[in-house]
Amino acid sequence: MPEKKLSVEVLCATMFQKDFSKIEEMNIKTDVFFANQSSEHFYAEKEFNGYLARMVTTNQRGLSKNRNTALIYAKGDICVIADDDVEYFDDYEQKIVSAFEALPDADIIMFNLSSKNGNSERAMKEYSKIKKVGKLSRCGTASYRIAFKLSSVQKANIWFSPIFSTGSKYYCGEDAMWINDAIKKGLKVYTYPEYIASIDYGNSTWYDGLLEKHYFTKGAYIKALYGKLCICYIPYYLIRASKRSKLSFTERLKWILNGVKAYNADLSYDEFIDKN
Template structure:
């Protein structure tokens, strides 16, 4: 069982990121910059494939990394992570221990401040619990993803029209395909908590993106997701926007996403 870290980054001018992240395994690095080139080299006897691409978009970067990987186990990664020294052994051990798991999510601790609270026991994730997962916690069997033709939705994520939710949509697709997702209370990395590349407060773009995200997860249940979010999360945004306004913006996001999908379908039929 071999493992690769799939790193999404931007505007790197050298290869020092490998040391900064404490990468001690094979890796695929997608560096979105003003260049299109590729290089392969060894770092401490580990194979690093460094791909420079001029296109933009986090989900595009993730998809290219998965496509370029040749590993059995892939770990989704960003450039603000620092891996623990024995992450390779830890991740492999969990996939050995739970052979029926297609995806395993792990723990990541914040450096500057607390990242999140974690459960202390192993548990299977479902449609609701998977919505709390961050992309950098995810490791998966590549064959399970490729074999089921699962990709990150390129309408979502930093650099796309809708700025959030790409990992939640990804995991929803996995569950819809019948894949098994497991959480284990095992730490694999520390995370620098800096300014978000997409979160600029509970504003118009946030709620439009949220509505689109829920619709991408399930067109049938989108309205249920939207309404429950307004009811349950009101305390988070009550000082910024009214419930009615939040609901209206999420419905706009739902409509915009559906129109976008229809337009893509029309183009596919035409060409």
């Protein structure tokens, strides 16, 4: 008896959607779940081209909370995390399934996305080969690059941090923390050199040109991720992307340390500024 084909489901975090028009905009050709944040609560579903689209709308706020809603409702054997400005290539399902078949021990695989606008300043690092990701790896993580075996993530009980992400206390870092948590819990994570979609990096809601708030958030992220060992990782984040920052070395260090202090005091960027 032939093996059952792995099912793929896109898990898309979005806001203020009234219908399923994102299916066509994103070129979705698999099942899809939309975690939709708005001002109301409702459930909707739609069949299209032999696939099922589902949408749960809530009035909560914060990208991590939205992604966690998608994790709660996810059904696919393999789930693909998405933002609503991703446009999938026609063969994305085949590429993703083939990657998991080629790496049967993989729980999570991260793929490439091309830039719609050619904005190299914001574009993510390209994965040029299959590589296992370890605890100390720096792999250019972004949520929309991630595909995972749902059963593995459910068994390991992995969720996105509600205080890190757009619309939360600290505006980014949730994706890297999610991957780090997965590795800590024994899941096997790989990068894979296939392009599955394109994205408009110019629409980024978190990119601030590597200014004060960016380094402040990195400080909070480093503290949350490494605890007392965070001091060992500060040099890496000081140097990383330093040529693209308008801040001096001293200013970058200052704001990273401010972020560490603020995390210890449970303060957001605005709260920290008000108190200092």
